[in-house]
Amino acid sequence: MEKRITNPWKWQNERGYVQAIEVTKPEGTLYISGQTAIDANGISSNADMRTQLTLTIENLEKVIKEAGYECKNIVRLNMYTTSTDELFTCFDVFLNWIALHNIKxxxxxLEVKSLFEKLKIELEVTVVK
Incomplete structure (x- = not known):
C-alpha cells in the first residue's frame, strides 16, 4: 500500500487531520461502523465527554486490531458529537491518540442533535492495509 497526502495549507496540521489522502495498491480496506463508549456488556456510558472519548477510542482500537489492521493506517475518520464545545475541552485526548499512532x-x-441513549461521541473510520 502507498499513501500520498495533499495539504495545500498548513493550518489543518494543528487540528489533527489532512485535506486529502490517496491510497494506491491497498491489500484490503476495512470500513468500521461508528464506535462509541459502550462497554463489553453493551451498556452505554453516561460519563463525561473525556471519559466517553477515551472509551470510544479504546473500542475503535479493539475492532481495528481484531480485524488485523493497524491504527496508523486509518485514512478516513468521521466524528459525530452532541457538543463540539464539550468535545474541544478534551480534544487533547484525540490529538494525543493520533500523534501516538502517526495517523494522517x-x-x-459534525455536531448532531443526539446519539444513542446518553452517548456524546461516535467515531467512524476507514482503515487500509
Missing part, C-alpha cells in the same frame, strides 16, 4: 486522516466533524 481525512476527517469530518
Amino acid at each position: 486522516q481525512a476527517s469530518t466533524l
Whole structure:
C-alpha cells in the first residue's frame, strides 16, 4: 500500500487531520461502523465527554486490531458529537491518540442533535492495509 497526502495549507496540521489522502495498491480496506463508549456488556456510558472519548477510542482500537489492521493506517475518520464545545475541552485526548499512532486522516466533524441513549461521541473510520 502507498499513501500520498495533499495539504495545500498548513493550518489543518494543528487540528489533527489532512485535506486529502490517496491510497494506491491497498491489500484490503476495512470500513468500521461508528464506535462509541459502550462497554463489553453493551451498556452505554453516561460519563463525561473525556471519559466517553477515551472509551470510544479504546473500542475503535479493539475492532481495528481484531480485524488485523493497524491504527496508523486509518485514512478516513468521521466524528459525530452532541457538543463540539464539550468535545474541544478534551480534544487533547484525540490529538494525543493520533500523534501516538502517526495517523494522517481525512476527517469530518459534525455536531448532531443526539446519539444513542446518553452517548456524546461516535467515531467512524476507514482503515487500509
